[in-house]
Amino acid sequence: METINGVSFEDYALAAGNLSQGMPEAEVLQILGIEKPVWEDTNARWGTRLGELMMQDMQYAARYGEIFANPRQGKFAGASGGQTAEELLHLVPDLDTYQKIFWHCSVAEEHGVDSNTVLREYGLDLGKWSALSMHYSKQGLNTLDVNAPDYNEQFEYYSEQMDRWENYWRNFYSNERVDAAGDIEF
């Protein structure tokens, strides 16, 4: 098993997942049994290594995402804080709500609004959102099976939701657009 400063791939993903869900860094370091300078070196090197591994095999990205979204396991099993996607579903109970928030974040960013600010409006933070994104991504992969008899129907359903929410938020923010060439006409 590959390790960097004694920290495995799984422990790195768990640490990152717990940090994103608000676990204090000091607690993460205590669980891993390392000091801050060692963690910063480990974090930087695993970040680079993960990029290399993902280019060789996308399974690493999927595995990292799964662990990141469900960080209360392994060394962090007994730790405080951190929630699984299932525990968070009361905040984002269905795909329609998920698409609404996704496009809100996406379009807001184009207008200079930080995603964290948007997520807070829904009682979420980046960590919780990552866990929920993983849940709905998996759901999407299971539902959109090209071999299933209802594939076309499901595809249209997903596309309609995405288009509806994207247009909604673009319209919402359109009044804030600065038109740099509004006075120039043909």
Place this chain on the structure above:
Amino acid sequence: MKQQELIGRWDIFLRRMSERFRQSLMQGQQAVLDSLKENDYNYWASLRTLSAVKSQIDDSVIKKIDETWSNQVYPMMEADGHYWTEEMDKGRNLEDTMNKELELWHIETEGKLGDLFFSTAMIHLSQGMQCPRCSAALEMKGNPFVSHYLSCMYCQATHTYIPDSKWAMPWGNVIDSIARYKAIKEYQRMTDVKNVEGTKAVQQSAYEKAAEEYLSRFFEERVLLIPATRETLAQDKEAQRKRLFHQLN
């Protein structure tokens, strides 16, 4: 002479849009740089401002050329005669030029923003550090943006240096953006070489050569900014090389 009138109006429209585009780039860049001090050196907030400004220029200037062509100019010219294809190309060529300039503007603005942040951060991070045990001045060794261990030259005690996260968190993005800006000529050559004539093998070879020159310059600049990054230079360069060649394929 309706043809001449329509072409004349289209030329004037395109010239005004071109002038407005250049003005927007200049004013937009200044707004982004000014935002850094205004938001008390919150680098991420200024990066979001950059993204918003770029998006606005793209939507309200570049995309307007195609919208105006499709909704107004083309219907009139098409009804009038068969000369519209050449006029359509004028619009498309201008959009292509603007898109390329906007990308280079992004690299330049992000680089200047990074430079502003970096120079201010270095002032704050290099403010006199003292050994908590013997009060001697502690010499900064290594990367001032990351936590690491420092030894006191006088009493040999080892201390953990932890930089203020406000300055430390963006450091990777900051030095990358400065290095990218410094290597912008090599970057342009790398993107231009995709249009070189020849077989796919010739194009690939030309791209790989230009990419190596870009990477060399990029990493040279990174090491100049933070000499400690030389320790992981080979590994970082290899990771970037794979990414660039992966994009090509």
